[in-house]
Amino acid sequence: MAPSAYEVAQQRGDEAIRTSLLDAASRLLAAEGPGALTLRRIAADVGCSTTVLYRMFSGKAGLMEALYAEAFERFRRRLAAVPVRPDPLAYLSDLGRAYRANALADRNYYRLMFGEPVPGFQPSDEAVVRAAETFAILEDAVAACAAAGLLAGGEPRHVAASLWAAIHGVVSLELAGHLADRADEVFDATLIAMGGGLFRAPSTGEKRGP
Amino acid sequence: MAPSAYEVAQQRGDEAIRTSLLDAASRLLAAEGPGALTLRRIAADVGCSTTVLYRMFSGKAGLMEALYAEAFERFRRRLAAVPVRPDPLAYLSDLGRAYRANALADRNYYRLMFGEPVPGFQPSDEAVVRAAETFAILEDAVAACAAAGLLAGGEPRHVAASLWAAIHGVVSLELAGHLADRADEVFDATLIAMGGGLFRAPSTGEKRGP
DNA sequence: AAGCGCTCTATAACAGCGTTACTGATCAAA
């Protein structure tokens, strides 16, 4: 008889078991949504009993925590894959579009990161802090703008957070269905507005306004 | 023996029963969070069995839908309570701050509207559309700015949605714990940035930029 | 007035969930 996925992972140590379970959970989350994320279902998919999940993650909360970290790591990798451009503002814009594209592509992951798809799940403070580090990429990009003298004012870290918040806001409303068929327009408008409010034109040294 | 809350509502017709159940659910949501929103618990609080909930709302999904609508209605009333100011930009700013204040005050309601606190709950398309109508107040305020010639460009409806998205983004990140102790600063920065990007200064007729 | 029928409600049951206790299997060390 062919060995189950669990049996082959078992032979390669606890780490393999752990990733095997996490992979099954990821697949389930992406394919069928958070409602399908049950311990019994994950165990059945991998080919073991729920006891193993308790040994590895000490319960569903631990599993969710691991999945939460995994979601942010995926997201970080994808943002890091956006090629850097000479023009820091253009690069920032690319990051914003990549952010939205990835959120829409893996909306269940996005909901796991910023929504609250599982009844009682609340990530630990430590997990949230490490999750926020995902946005070092964004902060670096804003810092590059600041170095180029493009920032209209404010601390780069706060400017980055502000940008993040605005983009997240549009994406979040879009995922919730509140933007209907005008999501594209609203996203572009928000990006442009934030660009106009946070930065100043690259070629001229003038400050805007009277 | 004293009559239960359900028995007195029962004497006043189905509508009274319905609001009585909805009130209990609201109270539960606000006080103990979405985890406490169980049919058995609601029924026990009111003093009836779960059967009544099935007759009135045909299950938990229907109850959540009603609660969802109720949440938006509450929110709308609170935004409508913000006094209109002669300066349309100042009024918009007040609306933004009221938005955040109310979201933080009733965060469980806010999560119900924009998060996904209950496992399988997805509001119907019709409910989402009617929910979006809550923001007619915001759209009117933006339209007032447009009438005063303060809009930098773009359709007022999209500008309003953009503003909504940005504010929602900050509040959402704040509720998720991602802004730690700098929520105030990021909120102000976002409001100012969106103001600078979407509008032009009130007193001067000049267009900004070169 | 009696009987019928309809609506409403409570109780109990069912499948599913996370969680835990228990039991047997497996394997290394003494």
Add this chain to the structure above:
DNA sequence: TTTGATCAGTAACGCTGTTATAGAGCGCTT
């Protein structure tokens, strides 16, 4: 070989939403 510990599977508990069942109350018809 025996002992000890770790690990995994089974079964149970209490909870959830949901549904079937059975009884109670009331109005209408005959």
